[in-house]
Amino acid sequence: MASKKTLVGVVMGSTSDWEVMSQTAKVLKEFGVAYEARALSAHRTPAALEKWLAAMEKKGARAFIAAAGGAAHLAGVVAAQTQLPVLGVPMPSKHLQGMDSLLSMVQMPKGIPVPTLAIGEAGAANAALFAVAMLALSDVNIARKLEEFRERQTKAVLSAKLPD
Numbered sequence: 144m145a146s147k148k149t150l151v152g153v154v155m156g157s158t159s160d161w162e163v164m165s166q167t168a169k170v171l172k173e174f175g176v177a178y179e180a181r182a183l184s185a186h187r188t189p190a191a192l193e194k195w196l197a198a199m200e201k202k203g204a205r206a207f208i209a210a211a212g213g214a215a216h217l218a219g220v221v222a223a224q225t226q227l228p229v230l231g232v233p234m235p236s237k238h239l240q241g242m243d244s245l246l247s248m249v250q251m252p253k254g255i256p257v258p259t260l261a262i263g264e265a266g267a268a269n270a271a272l273f274a275v276a277m278l279a280l281s282d283v284n285i286a287r288k289l290e291e292f293r294e295r296q297t298k299a300v301l302s303a304k305l306p307d
C-alpha cells in the first residue's frame with residue numbers, strides 16, 4: 144500500500160451489495176489507496192453507522208463511497224454526518240433493477256450533495272476512480288498512477304482488433 148492512512152471509507156447497506164462493491168475495492172487496491180469497507184445500514188444499524196463515520200474521520204479518511212439499493216438513503220445519511228465528499232453508488236435492486244436506488248440517491252435536496260454514479264458495477268468502479276482523482280490533487284504518486292492507468296486504457300482501446 145502506498146499510503147498507511149485509511150483514505151477512503153466504503154460503506155454499503157447490506158452484505159448483499161458486496162458482489163457489486165468488490166469492484167470499488169478492486170480499483171482502490173490497484174491504486175494502493177488504503178480503504179476500509181463495512182456493511183452498515185442507515186435504518187438497520189444507525190448508531191453503528193454514526194460511530195464508524197466518526198472513527199473514519201479520526202483515521203484520516205478523505206472521502207466516503209456509499210452504496211445502497213431500494214429506498215437508498217444511506218449515502219444521504221452519510222453525507223448529512225460528514226463534510227467529506229460522499230459518492231453514491233446505486234445498487235441494482237431486485238424489483239426495479241436499481242432505478243429506485245438511482246433516483247433515491249441522485250435526487251438529494253439542495254444543501255447536502257451526493258454525487259451519484261451509474262447503477263451497479265460501472266458505478267462501483269467509477270466511484271473508486273473518482274475518489275482516486277480527488278486524492279490525486281494532493282498526492283503526486285496517486286496522480287502518476289492515474290495517468291498510467293488512463294494511458295493503459297487508451298492503448299488497450301486503440302490496439303484492440305475487431306473480428307473479421
Ligand code: RP5
Nearest residue numbers: 156157159210211212213234
Ligand atoms: C439496502 O437494501 C441494501 O443496500 C441492499 O441493496 C438492499 C437489500 O438488502 P438485503 O435485504 O439484501 O440485506 O438497504
